[in-house]
Amino acid sequence: MAVFTPVSDKDAQALLTQYNLGSLVSLQGISAGIENTNYFLDTTQGRYVLTIFEVLTHQQLPFYIELMHHLAQHSVPVPEPQTQRNGERLTTLHGKPCAIVSRLRGRHESDPGVTHCRLAGATLAQAHLAGRDFMLQQPNLRSLPWWQEVIPKVLPFLSAQQAALIQAELATQTRFFASAEHAALPSGPAHCDLFRDNVLFDGDHEHPSMGGFIDFYFAGCDAWLFDVAVAVNDWCIHRADGSWQPELLQAWLHAYAQVRPFTPEEKQAWPLMLRAAAMRFWVSRLYDFYRPREAETLQPHDPSHFERVLQARIQAGAPQLP
Ligand SMILES: Nc1ncnc2c1ncn2[C@@H]1O[C@H](COP(=O)(O)OP(=O)(O)OP(=O)(O)O)[C@@H](O)[C@H]1O
Ligand SMILES: N[C@@H](CCO)C(=O)O
Structure with a gap:
């Protein structure tokens, strides 16, 4: 499994307190992918993907996160980055940049x-x-x-x-x-x-x-x-x-x-x-x-x-x- 940064249920629960996304139901590492650490994150409110960025920096990320937000707003089917209570869509976990996005259907x-x-x-x-x-x-x-x-x-x-x-x-x-x-x-x-x-x-x-x-x-x-x-x-x-x-x-x-x-x-x-x-x-x-x-x-x-x-x-x- 390409999980570079392990995330515990406790980490995810603490992270979710920054959002209005309900509380943790399940967290599961995703084996595909070679660039980032990804987890499927189910909450009492919906299904999401938690991504920890292993290479990209806090300075480089707003472009990607805001582009996904922009495209989602224009009805292009892409993961929608979730906004925290403080208005930000990017945060930090284990010292690395991290975001929660909506989970798309299909494979x-x-x-x-x-x-x-x-x-x-x-x-x-x-x-x-x-x-x-x-x-x-x-x-x-x-x-x-x-x-x-x-x-x-x-x-x-x-x-x-x-x-x-x-x-x-x-x-x-x-x-x-x-x-x-x-x-x-x-x-x-x-x-x-x-x-x-x-x-x-x-x-x-x-x-x-x-x-x-x-x-x-x-x-x-x-x-x-x-x-x-x-x-x-x-x-x-x-x-x-x-x-x-x-x-x-x-x-x-x-x-x-x-x-x-x-x-x-x-x-x-x-x-x-x-x-x-x-x-x-x-x-x-x-x-x-x-x-x-x-x-x-x-x-x-x-x-x-x-x-x-x-x-x-x-x-x-x-x-x-x-
Ligand atoms: N928003 C999403 N909705 C549904 N599934 C997702 C979503 N994001 C990621 N996944 C699942 O996680 C897997 C890995 O994600 P992704 O390809 O983004 O990882 P990565 O490490 O960034 O990839 P790569 O090695 O291709 O750069 C995908 O193949 C898909 O199954
Ligand atoms: N799509 C790339 C991997 C990075 O996403 C490749 O097949 O080399």
């Missing part, structure tokens, strides 16, 4: 079909549009400057071939990010980690309904197209080699475009953005793999998967955006 779909892809695509476009008048600004902290910082640290662990690939791609992406083409892309608050395990669906496999998006703790202001690229690089591929499942890709992108049509600049930037999105997770997975932290149980994701996705995007590109 993630590891084998998504066309309907799941349509629902996810349409909801992401709604989230982008709803974020336009969000007042806080914070860049995606896992973007190009972070890759530039981290790649030298993981290079010693890579083969000569891997090192050549990652360095060549870093050079390509550095040029792309500095280009007028990139500057012209519509941008705003973006989830930046919309993998299939971060979207919950209610209903059964044949008749799913959207439960909501979770795990906003990599969100940041970025090109919306990056968000789309991150998502389809996970939702619409054959996992064995990263190649496309064209039917899923088409469903995802059309559903998104029906809510927010893609611009000509986005259509042009699409192949390079898909590579950027693959690069982002190859780098972070390498970093996580070679700097394991202590946890009761921790299984870092496989970095080589995104090496294959990146190679697939370089070699075969992508169908045009609708």
